[in-house]
Amino acid sequence: MSELQGISLTRHLDSILEEFKSSKTIYDFPFNKMYRGQFSADLSVNFHGTQVATPLGPAAGPHTQLAQNIVLAFLGGSRIFELKTVQILDHLEIPRPCIDARNVCYNVEWSQELSLKESAREYVKAWLLLHFIRELELLGVERSSSLYNVHFDLSVGYDLKGISSPQMTAWFRQMQNARELIAEQLSELPSRYHGLKKSKIPTTLSNSVTLSTFHGCPGGEIEKIVEYLMGDLGLHVIVKMNPTLLGFERVQQILHHDLGYAHLVLLPKAFETDLNFEQAVAMMERLQAKAKSFNRFLGAKFTNTLVVGGEHSKLPGQEQYLSGPPLHVLAMEALHKFREKMGADFPVSFSAGLEAANVADTLACNIVPVTVCTDLLKIGGYTRLNKYFKNIEESFAQMEVSSLSQFILKRAKNAPDLAQAGFVNTRDYLKTLAKNSRYHFEKNQRLPKKSEKKLDFFECLTCNICMEVCPNAANFLFPVASQEFSMSDYRWDGHTFVAEGKFSITLEKGAEIANLAEFCNDCSNCDTFCPEVGGPYLVKPKLFLEKNNYEKYSGQGFYLEGNTILGKFDGAEYVLKFHAKKLHYEFISEMGTFLFDEDRLLSFVAKQERQRGDRAPLDKYLKMKILLTGLMKSGRYGATLLHRGQE
Ligand code: SF4
Ligand code: SF4
Secondary structure, three states, X not given: OOOOOOOOHHHHHHHHHHHHHHHOEEOOEEHHHOOOOOOOOEOOEEEOOEEEOOOEEEOOOOOOOOHHHHHHHHHHOOOEEEOOOEOOXXXXXXXXXXXXXXXXXEEOOOOOOOOHHHHHHHHHHHHHHHHHHHHOOOOOOOOOOHHHOOEEEEEEOOOHHHHOOHHHHHHHHHHHOOHHHHHHHHHHOOHHHHHHHOOOOOOOOOOEEEXXXXXXXXXXXXXXXXXXHHHHOOOEEEEEEOHHHHOHHHHHHHHXXXXXXXXXXXXXXXXXXXXXXXXXXXXHHHHHHXXXXXXXXXXXXXXXXXXXXXXXXXXXXXXXXXEOHHHHHHHHHHHHHHHHHHOOOOOEEEOOOOOOOOHHHHHOOOOOOEXXXXXXXXXXXXXXXXXXXXXXHHHHHHHOOOEHHHHHHHHOOOOOOHHHHHHHHHHHHHHHHOOOHHHOHHHHOOOOOOOOOEOOOOOOOOOOHHHHHOOOOOEEEEEOOOEEEEEEEEEEOOOOEEEEEEEEEEEOOOEEEEEEHHHOOOOOHHHHHOOOEOOHHXXXXXXXXXXXXXXXXXXXXXXXXXXXXXXXEOOEEEEEEEEOOOOEEEEEOOOEEEEEEOOEEEEEEEOOOOOOOOEOOHHHHHHHHHHHHHHHHOOOHHHHHHHHOOO
């Protein structure tokens, strides 16, 4: 596996601007699906002092780690971002694959794969890119509009020792005042961006945190962490609750009996070691008083994923974290039960099986923010958010309301205020959930369609699904001529190479898929949804942005350097240089150097002994030539990044 990495702000900016100019897309996200205030439903809410256009956003996870993920979620209409959870242990080995979202979703990933320093940089880059999109009015909306406002919510774990460590404390301080990091990033922008370099960028990247604690973290420790975050650091805090607080019997009833997921093994130990409901309520009551004394906001999030055992996914290990449709039912019940005890006005956020079909119902429960993860891993990826807004608009129209508060109030009929209305709506919604087949096992067994066809280096259905479902935008298209690329096969006759027969690669689609190595963390989600057999991230050409990453990599990979491409196949290394003046291609292989005028062999310089009949490795030449010419031609995203790497 190659190492996940962010890229420079300049590369992002070059890529965004060039791609937007050439195709009105950003990281392949189309303009017509961008959230530009085109919907009549007013979803604006105030969250920790920022008026944001929507209460929606990605949950801490695969959609909030790299800068481009956050930009993509923003384009879809997210405005509250729960950044990927960070913790003191920032060099974790996460098992791969780590996500299985074929129907419901299982994962074995948890906190960041980047170091604390790299995570901070990614968040600052995303912050800057969103401000540049505003400054340049790329959405076609005036920069003064609140439509561009965003809130970044930190997510941290997992214990007091780590969270209160000097490294983590320094990290929080940087997020609360990112002046230096912002200045550092701006100073690296080249002079052609002199206007943006002078932009006035707010330096408070975040003033809030959602706390994620391990399953089994004692209540006393959670309290101390919250006190530290509020009292010492001055942050607003949301505590993420585990679905286990419903108790083993209730979870078993809902999951196994009501919803039919009887094959999922519940782990009694997880219920014993997690806070139970009474403990969680008592803890939050004590913390409420503390929050008041610190003058900070305290909220609760419903919920974390549910730890389950058994053989039901393609992930390694005996335990996995469940999310998606069944979690929606569990989390909604936990939320309602909690509000019954803590009061309808206790602030809650939500993340569990959110999708276009239930987003309006969820918003009616008066929840901020409402976050999403599993659904964005499905076909359509970040663009699926567009349907959320269409559905919300439709629900508003049916109720003849135009704002979120009107929607919540009107739905609850006679509720005296927003908090009570949200409570009533949750209660009513909850009554429908266990009966709704949408959340049942029978409706969530279907696997993504797979053909018999084996995925190949070039030529596939070119359905673009692997591009949509990748949270990191690691897969991209580059143009190729639709034609049969054919050339002579050369064999050694004892003295020289002689042409003997032909071989060819036929490309019909006009474009080919490639994978950007530094953006890919081998999560395997593109493999899950690719209709052909074989993971695009494993089979398609893997392009490296950094030469040292290419050099370290032992698998099949490529690195573009001006008019030259370096390539590795089966452990052997190859170089293909295009000499533009003479239109010659120079191919350096383990056998020697071949010079071609297009596909006619002009000369050959031997490097090693050969046996009569040895075949020149020209299949590699042809593949690399197609790659090189395609990537040099492309003005689009992936290749733009590759080319900018030369500067
Ligand atoms: S690699 Fe698979 S998912 Fe990607 S375009 Fe080809 S067929 Fe579609
Ligand atoms: S390219 Fe595939 S394996 Fe790599 S990050 Fe994207 S979805 Fe995951």
